[in-house]
Amino acid sequence: MIKIRFSGLGGQGIVKVGYLLGNAAVLDGKNAVQTRSYGSAYRGTTCKSDVIISDSEIYELEFHDSDILVCFSQEAYDYYNKELKHEGKLFIDEDLVKTEKTHQIFYRIPATSLSYKYFSKDIFRNIIILGYLIAVTELVSKKSVEKVISQIMPQGTKKLNLQAFEIGYKQGFISF
DSSP states (O other), X not given: OEEEEEEEEBTSSHHHHHHHHHHHHHHTTOEEEEEEEOOGGGBTSEEEEEEEEEXXXXXXXXXXXXXXXXXXXXXXXXXXXXXXXXXXXXXXXXXXXXXXXXXXXXXXXXXXXXXXXXHSSSTTHHHHHHHHHHHHHOSSOHHHHHHHHHHHSOGGGHHHHHHHHHHHHHHHHHTO
């Protein structure tokens, strides 16, 4: 069982990437649970989307000890980093989160800069980080994530979201 927490500010697509990851896991034949703390009151404030992926049945809905923590904002990092397991993996958008390398396994990607570079807006940073996460961890197959993006994202943005995912995915290989 692996516990992943996406964290950031409401409006950054935190819930969306958790939903995409959970659905991709199901397509890969795994069990998945996705929970979130988000609502209209959370826009601009700290929020999270938790995903549990397992080959066996899942009996818990919430956790406080992440195996993987993905941070899209400084506030989210400051709040949730203490819940990352000692041997856990930390992923950050280095454009928005500044931290010392205090974690054993630490990954960073300039997701906001890449989103501006390729799309002239920051709204694709969440999908870029998702691509990076999948390339580095192989939590689920690339093919399953692409299929879920094609099924779930609005018609006018599917191609752009698939491009953003590919940008992040390639960055996962460049960083090694």
